[in-house]
Amino acid sequence: MKFFGYLVVTILVVVFVNPFIPYWGIMVLLFLFALILKPGNSAAFWGGGFGLALSWIGLSLFLTIDSGSDLPNKMAQILGAPSGTVLVAVTGVIGFLLGALSSLSGNLFRNLVKRRPTDIYRG
Amino acid sequence: MKYLGFIFVFLLTIAIGYLGSIPLGPAPPIVPLLDPNHGFWQQTKSEDELAEEEVSLENLLNPVKVSYDENLIPHVFAKNEEDLYRVQGYVTAQHRLWQMEFQTMAAAGRISEIVGPIALELDRMTRRKGLGYGAELGLKFLEENDQETLRFLEAYADGVNQYIDQLTEARVPVEYKILNYRPEHWSAYKSILLLKYMSDMLVGDKDLEFSNLRKILGEELLNKLFPDFPLDNDPIIEAEHVWDFQPIPISKPDSINFPNDELVIDPLPQPEEGTGSNNWAVSGSKTKNGYPILANDPHLSLNLPSLWFSMQLSTPEYSVKGATLPGALGVISGFNENIAWGVTNATKDARDWYKITFRDKSRSTYRYGDEWRKTEFRVEEIKVKGEKTYLDTVVYTHYGPVVYDRTFRGERQDANFALKWTVHEGSNEQRTFLMLNRSKNHEDYNAALDNFTAPAQNFAFASKSGDVAMRVQGKFALKWPEQGKFFMDGADPRMEWQQYIPNDQNPSTLNPERGFVSSANQHPVAQSYPYYVFDNSYEHYRNRRLNNRLREMNNITVEDMKALQFDDYYLHAAEALPVMVSLLGEPSGLSEKASQFLKEVKGWDLYADPNQKGPTIFYLWWNETYNQIWSDLSNLNVSVVRPNNYQTTLLMKTEPESTVFDLKNTPTKEVAKDHVKKGFELMVSKLESWVNEEGDYSWANYKKTTIQHLVPQFTAFSVVNVYTGGGRGMLNATSERHGASWRMVVELGDEIKAFGIYPGGQSGNPGSKFYSNFIPKWANGEYLDFGLRNENQESTLLFETTFTPVK
Numbered sequence: 001m002k003f004f005g006y007l008v009v010t011i012l013v014v015v016f017v018n019p020f021i022p023y024w025g026i027m028v029l030l031f032l033f034a035l036i037l038k039p040g041n042s043a044a045f046w047g048g049g050f051g052l053a054l055s056w057i058g059l060s061l062f063l064t065i066d067s068g069s070d071l072p073n074k075m076a077q078i079l080g081a082p083s084g085t086v087l088v089a090v091t092g093v094i095g096f097l098l099g100a101l102s103s104l105s106g107n108l109f110r111n112l113v114k115r116r117p118t119d120i121y122r123g
Numbered sequence: 124m125k126y127l128g129f130i131f132v133f134l135l136t137i138a139i140g141y142l143g144s145i146p147l148g149p150a151p152p153i154v155p156l157l158d159p160n161h162g163f164w165q166q167t168k169s170e171d172e173l174a175e176e177e178v179s180l181e182n183l184l185n186p187v188k189v190s191y192d193e194n195l196i197p198h199v200f201a202k203n204e205e206d207l208y209r210v211q212g213y214v215t216a217q218h219r220l221w222q223m224e225f226q227t228m229a230a231a232g233r234i235s236e237i238v239g240p241i242a243l244e245l246d247r248m249t250r251r252k253g254l255g256y257g258a259e260l261g262l263k264f265l266e267e268n269d270q271e272t273l274r275f276l277e278a279y280a281d282g283v284n285q286y287i288d289q290l291t292e293a294r295v296p297v298e299y300k301i302l303n304y305r306p307e308h309w310s311a312y313k314s315i316l317l318l319k320y321m322s323d324m325l326v327g328d329k330d331l332e333f334s335n336l337r338k339i340l341g342e343e344l345l346n347k348l349f350p351d352f353p354l355d356n357d358p359i360i361e362a363e364h365v366w367d368f369q370p371i372p373i374s375k376p377d378s379i380n381f382p383n384d385e386l387v388i389d390p391l392p393q394p395e396e397g398t399g400s401n402n403w404a405v406s407g408s409k410t411k412n413g414y415p416i417l418a419n420d421p422h423l424s425l426n427l428p429s430l431w432f433s434m435q436l437s438t439p440e441y442s443v444k445g446a447t448l449p450g451a452l453g454v455i456s457g458f459n460e461n462i463a464w465g466v467t468n469a470t471k472d473a474r475d476w477y478k479i480t481f482r483d484k485s486r487s488t489y490r491y492g493d494e495w496r497k498t499e500f501r502v503e504e505i506k507v508k509g510e511k512t513y514l515d516t517v518v519y520t521h522y523g524p525v526v527y528d529r530t531f532r533g534e535r536q537d538a539n540f541a542l543k544w545t546v547h548e549g550s551n552e553q554r555t556f557l558m559l560n561r562s563k564n565h566e567d568y569n570a571a572l573d574n575f576t577a578p579a580q581n582f583a584f585a586s587k588s589g590d591v592a593m594r595v596q597g598k599f600a601l602k603w604p605e606q607g608k609f610f611m612d613g614a615d616p617r618m619e620w621q622q623y624i625p626n627d628q629n630p631s632t633l634n635p636e637r638g639f640v641s642s643a644n645q646h647p648v649a650q651s652y653p654y655y656v657f658d659n660s661y662e663h664y665r666n667r668r669l670n671n672r673l674r675e676m677n678n679i680t681v682e683d684m685k686a687l688q689f690d691d692y693y694l695h696a697a698e699a700l701p702v703m704v705s706l707l708g709e710p711s712g713l714s715e716k717a718s719q720f721l722k723e724v725k726g727w728d729l730y731a732d733p734n735q736k737g738p739t740i741f742y743l744w745w746n747e748t749y750n751q752i753w754s755d756l757s758n759l760n761v762s763v764v765r766p767n768n769y770q771t772t773l774l775m776k777t778e779p780e781s782t783v784f785d786l787k788n789t790p791t792k793e794v795a796k797d798h799v800k801k802g803f804e805l806m807v808s809k810l811e812s813w814v815n816e817e818g819d820y821s822w823a824n825y826k827k828t829t830i831q832h833l834v835p836q837f838t839a840f841s842v843v844n845v846y847t848g849g850g851r852g853m854l855n856a857t858s859e860r861h862g863a864s865w866r867m868v869v870e871l872g873d874e875i876k877a878f879g880i881y882p883g884g885q886s887g888n889p890g891s892k893f894y895s896n897f898i899p900k901w902a903n904g905e906y907l908d909f910g911l912r913n914e915n916q917e918s919t920l921l922f923e924t925t926f927t928p929v930k
Binding site: 018019022023024027031056059060063064066067068069070071072073074075077078079087090091094097098101102104105108109111112 | 125126128129132133135136139140143144150153154155157158159160161163164165166167168169172292293297301836837838839840889890891892
């Protein structure tokens with residue numbers, strides 16, 4: 001459940017905030033959200049990863065299909081990729097890595113902070 | 124362990140985030156490029172999806188409405204000219220920002236800033252030619268003489284800059300994203316520089332080559348192979364024209380000596396062969412409707428985004444429409460409610476070279492007559508991406524910059540030549556176009572042209588009142604015979620240009636008896652013109668085809684003129700092929716393929732339509748024959764030019780046994796026939812291997828017309844193998860990389876009827892549906908309706924944007 005919850009949070013962040021800030025801003029935000037929401041390592045990784053990947057894939061597919069533009073295929077040729085569809089996939093993979101790692105970092109950091117009191121508990 | 128885990132993941136996150144944001148090798152930063160909210164995916168949107176109803180603009184005096192028609196052609200309706208040009212700047216930047224900036228970067232010799240050291244030589248060349256220097260003088264000229272034009276240029280620049288300032292990352296053109304740089308501010312200087320760049324594209328000289336040829340061939344043979352006037356001269360200003368002015372006396376100084384060195388340096392890059400243009404105007408007496416019709420098709424390198432951007436510019440006083448140059452103000456080739464005009468290149472050896480004798484190695488003084496004159500040093504700072512700034516010192520004499528010297532391509536220590544070029548003089552080409560845009564009649568047109576210096580153009584003109592006119596306008600040096608044909612001695616003041624031909628003595632004609640005016644880059648005048656005229660690149664075929672057709676045509680319609688722009692009659696083949704076929708005779712023992720080729724070319728109707736095989740066979744056969752004939756000249760280790768197709772064909776026809784056909788290095792004595800036979804053999808073997816590799820050898824397939832993106836490496840943004848006919852020397856001059864970059868036909872009746880097309884599209888964005896949408900129509904010889912539009916017209920409206928002043 002935590003996975004789906006965090007997935008939805010990530011997608012909302014990307015859809016509503018990413019148009020106004022660059023990708024590294026989203027990385028910082030996902031780090032903070034994972035830190036605050038503490039979804040757990042696994043949910044942070046998979047939820048953050050799929051969240052960013054799906055929103056990026058969704059938007060790039062939407063833009064391509066809605067416009068009917070051949071630009072993705074042309075870009076693929078210039079960048080040495082086999083096709084525009086591959087570029088959609090690459091966009092997704094990169095989105096996954098950025099989302100997953102940022103969220104996992106946040107969650108791991110939270111774990112550090114959370115554990116500290118038990119470590120120093122002397123009662 | 125927990126700490127380690129966190130640190131590991133955290134560092135990995137930072138590393139991936141960071142690596143994604145920096146360029147890796149030649150690749151652009153990958154994450155910003157792929158992020159669909161900001162990266163290239165945003166460029167899939169076309170302009171109609173991004174349309175804004177209202178934009179507020181600073182410094183605007185009144186609201187300005189811009190209506191886009193279905194072809195994304197903006198029609199700007201402003202209350203005054205300052206607003207008009209401010210919005211022209213904004214709108215042009217909106218659609219063509221990357222292109223206009225890239226072209227001025229090229230003109231300024233700043234490509235190294237974008238692509239790194241690979242472009243350093245190119246940038247040095249651009250700067251050493253003094254384009255930037257010329258533009259600075261141009262700006263100074265405006266500051267001192269023409270505040271109005273300067274104010275408009277600044278308004279335009281402000282419009283461009285307001286667009287740049289509001290640009291979001293998502294809307295940054297895709298080329299910036301791939302090449303990883305961002306637009307900088309525009310300025311009046313850049314607009315002037317762009318016009319200087321046009322000069323550079325259109326002007327060449329063969330002084331170096333002719334100097335060498337003179338030494339190698341001797342005067343007599345040189346004049347036989349390269350006569351100043353061709354036998355069939357069909358000049359721009361009708362041959363029977365009477366010159367009604369008292370010429371300024373000028374004669375060749377006695378006992379003058381041209382420097383006689385044989386020079387092994389490379390010549391300056393020249394405009395590509397095939398850059399030329401057609402324009403003509405027929406008077407009402409020759410047209411069906413009784414109205415004058417004007418046509419213009421400038422042939423330039425075929426590029427995407429297109430060189431041209433179509434616009435209508437309207438104020439309460441006038442409405443002008445046609446082709447604009449992104450970066451320059453107003454319409455360059457177009458029409459308004461009263462007149463229409465078109466341009467073709469009027470090259471006339473506008474660049475000359477003077478040998479400079481420096482006093483010593485410091486190069487601070489050089490000989491001029493009995494004195495030593497001081498030089499000036501101009502240090503060019505060339506920023507290079509990824510490397511430190513390159514400083515290049517260029518020596519300036521009173522003639523102009525010393526382009527080649529010991530630091531730049533001068534293989535000989537003394538190869539110091541200064542470039543004399545009208546581009547290095549203050550001038551005001553922009554004003555010509557501003558004035559043409561608002562011209563009402565022939566007088567206004569003449570007054571507008573008086574401001575035009577370079578690159579010299581043939582301005583065709585037609586007016587609603589029934590006039591047709593042509594004027595060859597530029598700032599032409601008044602030269603004595605052969606002055607500037609060869610390299611000259613800069614130490615001899617008699618070699619220097621003394622004065623210029625006054626504007627009113629430039630060749631011009633108004634309403635000639637024959638009922639039409641025309642130009643196709645041929646000789647401007649017949650020999651009766653009192654001044655020396657020379658250029659190596661004059662056209663010999665398009666002009667005669669055009670004039671022959673115009674002479675015989677009557678009851679001309681707009682459709683006829685469109686067809687004439689698309690005419691692909693191969694006049695060179697019509698003249699050369701019978702000569703070649705007769706010299707070839709009836710060869711025996713031909714292979715099956717060879718007989719087939721010969722049969723096909725003999726049965727060909729001489730039109731270079733895309734599906735024809737004849738033009739391919741002729742073209743190859745001619746080229747091989749031509750290379751055979753002039754192989755002695757090609758094998759020299761110095762730069763020369765070879766005689767043109769016209770003169771070569773004439774010699775083959777009239778003197779096939781002449782010694783000019785003999786190759787000096789062979790024991791046998793060759794005549795024209797031998798070269799034709801050898802050429803035929805070579806053609807057969809070349810064409811056979813071509814067929815084996817590529818298949819169908821019909822003309823369009825063989826010629827492979829390509830409309831190339833300004834960054835040639837971006838082949839995906841180019842349109843390749845366009846199925847279309849025509850070629851060099853034909854009215855439809857579409858060759859591999861050159862052709863009609865803009866076609867326009869205007870009928871000046873009670874209601875102006877206008878049609879235009881260019882090989883590209885209004886959008887500069889390769890992802891837009893408006894990027895290359897005109898190409899199929901252009902390739903078929905079709906046109907778009909270019910009629911003037913009213914402010915409140917509803918039909919064929921795509922969207923409207925209103926620019927409102929900031930309160």
